[in-house]
Amino acid sequence: MDKYAIIWHIKYMGEHHFEKRAERRNRLLGLLRSEDHWTTADLRTQLGVSQRTLMRELAALKEAGYPIDSDRGRGGGIRLDGRWGIERLNLSHYEVIELILSLAIVESLQSPLLTGNLKAIKQKLFQAFPQKQRSAVSNIRKRVMIGDNANKFLLSAYSPPPQEISERIVEAFLQQGLLEIDYQNEAMERRTRVIEAQFILLNWPIWYIIAWDHLRDSSRVFRIDRIKQAKLVEGSFTLRPKEDFTGIYRPFYQTI
Template sequence: MINTSFEQRTERRNRLIGLLRSEDHWKTAELREQLGVSQRTLMRELAELRRAGYPIDSDRGRGGGIRLNGRWGVDRLNLSHQEVVELVLSLAIMESLQSPLLTSNLKAIKQKLFQAFPQQQRSAVSNIRKRIMIGDNANANVVSLYTKPAQQISENLAESFLQRNYLEIEYQSESGEQTLRVIEAQYTLLNWPIWYVMAWDHLRMSSRVFRIDRIKRARLVDGNFQLRPKHVFTDIYTPFHQTI
């Protein structure tokens, strides 16, 4: 019963934020009707949003109403959709790493950005988060051999992962052998500070793990892949249960 009540309040608050963002101003009677709540409940919800940092203004008198100052949301940040998605995911990753310093407000910041998305986009971001896994920190030997990937490789890999584009890579194995492959970047894994891609490899026609700093070239190719069943990657990601 308690969980249901909490979920209902959360859904109502998200609806209220969406309504405030959708119009320049609302009369309290209109908001009450849309939400199906009393005046007291509406005022309490607005007060909670103000305490959470939302810039909500109230105008008294005829023609006045409630408004979210400046149509608050992602659009005010002047960021592209993908930039905001990457920002939300980066905050979630940092939160998962559980750093003891300078992270006390990460959860609140992430939630505010997340709530600025329409429901459909929130669902899309949630699905992406399920594909990003956090493991243990890399051991010292692996870190000592790590080299930062080229910016273009990182950007193409990120786009392939987020947009589910096929990616052609030139990969260098631990022995130094280089092969050309087309992959589907199904999951990513962070063993701080080393990133890995858990992918379907069209060269081997099976699942493979690729260390990102061993990718020497990456090029987006035509076509989009579908997410494969999780059991295809069970042997790879079973040790890494934590997602962001």
């Protein structure tokens, strides 16, 4: 075997060993979460490893911060603290932003129940961003506004838009991309427009886009359940001053 083959073999074996160990460690975590406690004998049987290997894996998990306890004697065993939270989540940039915005919206509704930890959760998510990106997230929050609840008349004709349309609106809003919409007005007339989603407004449960309309070259409000089609088109926009939306933007609107 030449030296290159030996190097490849060593590299392959190292990567294979690492993957196998990571898989075993994840399985061990799953077992610990599945029951209140385990004996070392049961864990060894489930994993097919020696006592030495099991103790090494448990020590590695403790070192990584997992609160693993062990008790001696009858009724004891090894357990993962039941109060331990979820594993690390791999969320994309925009998934975290949407989660922060959603939590802020729920917080703004001032529900007396199930909202005690929202501020702390929101802050932890916000801190996950690098310092330079936090100002960008804060600016996005300032573009989300909360108004009054929708009245009964509006609710009687409201139905949530299709998920695909909602996703295109959010994408255009967050990325400041131009959005082409097929919009139906109160007179049931439909027209295609290209808009800039400068702000979004919630009059619970109805969402509106406060936009700059390229067709009219002026500010307009679009109710999202009247948008029949939506797609991103080439181009982007810069944020306009609130003065450009005089007559639409209300000082009493609460930003999140």
